[in-house]
Amino acid sequence: MGTEQEQRRKERLDRGIKVRSDGLYALMSWRELSYLTVPRMVLIVGFLILPLIMPSMYWERVISIVCIYALLAISFDFMAHFLGLVSLGGAFFIGVGGYISAVLNHSLGLPPLVSIAVSTIVGALICTLVLLPCLPLRGVYFAIVTLMYPLFLARLIEALNILGGTDGIMGLDSFPGRWIEQYFMILMVLGFLFGMRRLVNTDLGLVLRAVKDNDQAVRASGMSITFYKAIAVFIASAMGCLGGACLVHIYMWAGISLFALDFSILPIAATVIGGSGTLVGPLLGCLILVPISELLRAFGTLRIVFYSLILVGFIVLRSEGLMVYGQRKYHQFERWVRV
Amino acid sequence: MSGTPILQVKEVTKAFGGIVALNRVSFEVNEGEIMGIIGPNGSGKTTLINCITGFIKMSSGKVLFKGRDISNKPAHKIADMGLTRTFQIMRPYYSLPAYKNLVIPLFSPRARRTGGWRGGGKLGDRDTVGIDILEEIGFERDSFVPYKMASSLPTGYLKRLELARCLALKPEIILCDEVFSGLSMSEIASMVPLIERLQMDGITLVMVEHRLRELFRVANRVMVMNFGEKLMEGTAEEVMTSEKVKEAYFGSEEVEEVMTYA
Amino acid sequence: MEILIYGLINSVNLALIALGFALVYGISRLPNFAHGALYVVSGFITWTFLRRLELNYLLSIVLALVIVGIVGALIYRFVLIRVRGMAISEIIASYAIGLAILEGFRWCGFKGLTYTLPVFVPGSVLIFGIPVDYHRMLVVGIGAAIVAFLWFFTHYTRIGLALRGMAQDERAALMLGIDSDLMAVVAMAFGSALAGLAAVLLLPLGNIVVEAGYNILVLAISVCIVGGLGSWMGAVLAAFLIGFAQILTVVYLGAHYQMVVALLAIILTLIVRPSGLFGRQKELEERV
């Protein structure tokens, strides 16, 4: 009965070139050198050329929005995958960064680029301080607190009628030039992307991963976990606040709708689709999701339905995300093997 | 072995809701000494270690380390002072390779100050220092064992990794929580000389154990606990002959056997 | 005096809203972020039965609750069951489904302010000089009845005990032969039906609007967190706490701080006692 039919199973093996070029830093041939650098160059050059080949200025604005969401997505991915802190607080970072930059620009008259830089640092400090008491929380609790912070701040600004109340702060000046705005955003995203990838492999990055893996062991090694979590939250919120500050200067306006839920949900969707843990994945996720949502704009609210169904599909089918799949395909090949 | 007490535990009590886990336990450990703590399951041994190292808040009592009061201080501060511990349930970083597991403790403020286990004040590259420590506690240097992922290491190596984590901090005292449990005879045999070498390097050890035969070979003094209270304290021989210990262990033959053997 | 009456009414409303969420989380550890959507959807379904098909009011309510219960069960069976355990995926998946349902209903025409449900009993009466309408009193009565029924159900019926077993410890329940997935589906169906019931009771007071879904979710989460995620009795008590707190802020502090109170309650509780007032003490389990 069926015994003679030989069982076959798929086997995955690393490609020869991967093994040779992996870890050993003496790269012999151009082929190995290109094997490593080509994907990275494609990403960098592609992302830099993108604004130039865009049909109309409108699509350039879409790219700036992609950059903002990409910053948020990378910060979410960094915190969730390398720190174990699942934060639904993208809107919180955007709001804090945006409002600080608006106040600096509006009342102190700082030029946009200066106010963005200052608001990124100050915003990150404020976010870290505000989140400090919630760092020991785990899983669902931390997620819910970070989800509540933006809603709370929005209602607070609305109730106390400060910072321009519900009308918000208007008349902020935009970036000096169209191209400056575009390439400032892109360079920031690429800078943070490759900066984070390097950070993750440094000793500090290892400590953060250890905090996620087993924080009691880190405590037993004489290091305070809250301190290291605070450093990581500072880095992540710096990215978020930068995004917020840029958004405010692109639209020359800041209001309580900076705390909108979209800023929390879309980056997570992008990370899930792009592949969490690879830091490039979320960027890819944004590059896919934001333009799609623009194209579907004509369908009105059906766009959101389509959006959430993609998200549910990716989560439920638990495909590990495009980037992880891409890496696997790039580094390995599969063949059938008789058992 | 100078006689000055390095660790003094006074009247430590801990109650979880109604259950009293520790009931006014007090003892002292002198510098360079190996002290054993034995007792049936649930006698509060691990809770005692957790209280001393600050992982659990004590209900009452004091702990002095080299004369300084460290009761209820945060765990990482106590570890930073040199009072390190291993875990009964091992806690390596499974997602990292073995030598990278040591990068974390070598990243701690204490390691930077003291330069790690053999550093003598200056901390070299964390990876090489890590591999040195691993080699010293029994990871073969030139094999690929230090580079294997922690998740694929056998229990013996993981237990050694726990010890290596404490060594990386250049500790003055290590509280070992059942280092021998779960090991095969051969692994224990190779572990005992390691413990003795640590003692010669001047490290004080407090070992919570069930395997009495190996403990009695290394321990200078032994304390027996039962239901959260200290039953008695004394040299290995006194403990083995005392009636109270027999009752606690209801006359387990093992004590008899060890008597004939020692 | 009016603070007492309307504080009670507000608290019962909050309890009804939060009960479904607390039940689902209590039993299967699943934060059901589609709660707000199920609430609003049951309102629209009842409306369609009532207006389009002219069924009698009670029948359309029962049908709507059954349908919402089935929808809740299907959501769990085909979507959430595959993401059990991963905290972030559960939250995102359930929130995304909720979003899809809500925006889907909005797209196929349920827009504007003209969708309402009639009140059970029109008119109002003066109690100690305070006008209270019959419908709100009815809601308080039904609310109390539901809490009593839930207490009876979880203490004296087989399914109820099985649900409580799973709430205490899922693995232990599995060992005793309780099929945890089936129980989770039952819990989700029950939770969604409760959300529907809350909708059917509270929506006649105003009109059915898609935006209400988001507020309802925030209120449900705030009550469940303060009450301690996992214990539905805690949620009922927390509902009274927040209900009266809101009414007091409206009277003494000013009405515009009302929403701020609910959100502040969440943040403070989570920082001070993550497991909430009545939740099980998880402190030890996390520490060692």
Next chain:
Amino acid sequence: MKTRGMAVAVFLLSAILCLLPGGKALAEKPIVIGCPLSTAFVYGWDAERGIRLAVEEINAKGGVNVGGVQRPFKIAVIDTRDLEPGVPVSEALLAVEKLILEKKADFIMGGPIRSEAGLAAMDLLSKYKKVSILTTGVLTPKYHARVAKAYDKYKYCFRITGEAKWMVGGEIIPCLLEIGKKYNLNRLFIMIQDVAHARAGGGIIAKVMKKKGWTVIGQPEIYPTGSTDFSMGLLKARREKAQIILIWMDMPETSILLKQWYDMKIPALPFGSIISAAEQPGFWKATKGKGEYCLANVVNAGNAPSNATPWTMKFVNAYKKRWKIEPEAYGSSTSYMAPYVLKDAIERAGSLDSDAVVAALEKTDMMGVYGRIRFDPKSHQVIPSLDPKEGAVGTIFQWQAGKRVVVFPKSIAVGEIKLPPWMK
């Protein structure tokens, strides 16, 4: 094989292209009107219907004569979702930019509806130098104040609908005083939504009515957007014997407020300076008559049947025929007038150039659906008045026996204000 396929495709493409300009009737390139509206809300789809009706009528009569060439209007509507909570305003601004840059809109009409989005869009419009006529939503006086303050930057922004300052000073307060004289009521209680324009409006009304000798009870009760319980405020009104409750809320929960007011039989007349739920004709059926006696303000005439000008009833009937329902929200008549005002301005300017059209718009003088339409040259705000012959006339109506009866201003009133029976 591949190259041959390419050749065929190219040939086909060019054939289609040259056919296109052949058609004569609608040959001229259409004038594109971009409408960034939140189509999921009554203000959005109502404004869209108004504009669409006007454009259909204009195109039927041959379109717009631009320097001798007849060119039709073409509408491009985009959903800005700006009235939805949780949606960032940048989404609405992105929609405006999509209209300008991708759909190549020559003019923007209707405008983002939420005040903060409208104000934010002003900077964008001045950046791209696009003429925009705001017809619904944005009521805040800040809008035309900014135009007046930085004229050369914001000169492209026009607003054809009424604004809060005139609405309060010119319509609501005189109407309140009239009710006060008629039934000698003078105790006012104010309930407003926690939104900037509501706070400002509520504050001004409280101050002015105090000066006019009315007793205003306590501070205005401010309710956050989305609050679902108004019992405390209504009970306070009852306890303090308020006679008129002024309501300034544009959120769906206002129907909860009205139902509670009716159930509690609060002896006070609800006066909705802005009360979104009560504006729609469907409101009556939805609340089973519980909204009886509620006064609501629809900012401009024509949104409720009245005979302000000969054109008003013509518009109401045309609207009912086209969309099978009476004009719903306060944006419909203004949105209907905007294309006509634009057509008139373009024909006078003779070209689509923004600056020329701005100059022409400033000299607009046209008898429209809700009175005489003229723009203040400095602030580009339509000039309001109580008399349809002088300027744009507002409308306050009262729900009486299921119908929306216009009761103020006197010049176009159709009925008298009535008090609820339990108030006598």
